Amino acid sequence: MVNLKTSIAGIPLESYFFNASGPKCMTLEELLALAASNSAVVMSKSSTFEPREGNPEPRYCNLEFGSINSMGLPNLGYKKYAEFAPLLKVQTTKPYFVSVSGLKLAENMEMLKYLSEIKDIDALELNLSCPNVIGKPQICYDFDQTREVLREIEKVAKKPLGLKLPPYFDFVHFEEAASIINKHNIAFVTCINSVGNALFIDPEKEVVVIKPKGGFGGLGGAYIKPIALANVRKFRELLRKEIQVIGVGGVDTGVDAFEFLLCGADAVQVGTTFQKEGVKCFARLETELKAYMFQKGYDDISDVKGKLKTL
């Protein structure tokens, strides 16, 4: 029997897979569906200080090898995700993580402080990498700002705190980001958010496929898996060993998850595939990863984690 149990920030997880803060995790109904599924965690949509409608539609498009989105953080506001916590815990014993993505540092401080006091929230994921808020650059591409944000937020966050990072593409940037994160009380990083400001075109109609920002949006799914794997691998190498790494980006099969495991991911999140397939994807992914590991003679994720070979 292959064991996919893992833990994040000391919180036991029943399996290696859970939902990315992205699709289908905004409403109570959607979160309850996750609670009833094989997702190892119920992760909320990134919450802001005030509720947000998000960007104009169409703002999400499934593509042959992934997706493009410019949702713009539609969500019910952070207080709702706090209110949902005890309701979810009536339905499930699985952990509840709340994602936070304030538009200003002061908002992130206020939200993290408030959510830290809610008993039924197990961990917080601070999203510093949304590419879709018009007029707001991704914080993690500005290292001075990242330094300041991390210095301030650790004063108020009293739950295990993760950071959702954008993809980096240069070794110098990996090193600088990791050296900043290593100085702070961060429990995990989530690599990667969508690859921002991609442009997908329908050549037949000679038009872009989403409305906001003239068609520019975050690319997800299979297109970005090699980038996500590289980020997991590099951050695993550069971060203090106490800081865990969660992989996200193109997890569509058990074999995809196995590749993240080889790179050292402690768990993986599922975004585009969850959007396409719904909650049943989590049970399928578990079955596929177990079958692949069994076929290779592995019993436990620790047999594989971080064991990628180089030539």
Ligand code: SIN
């Ligand atoms: C969005 O709501 O725009 C997607 C979330 C993200 O990319 O952080």
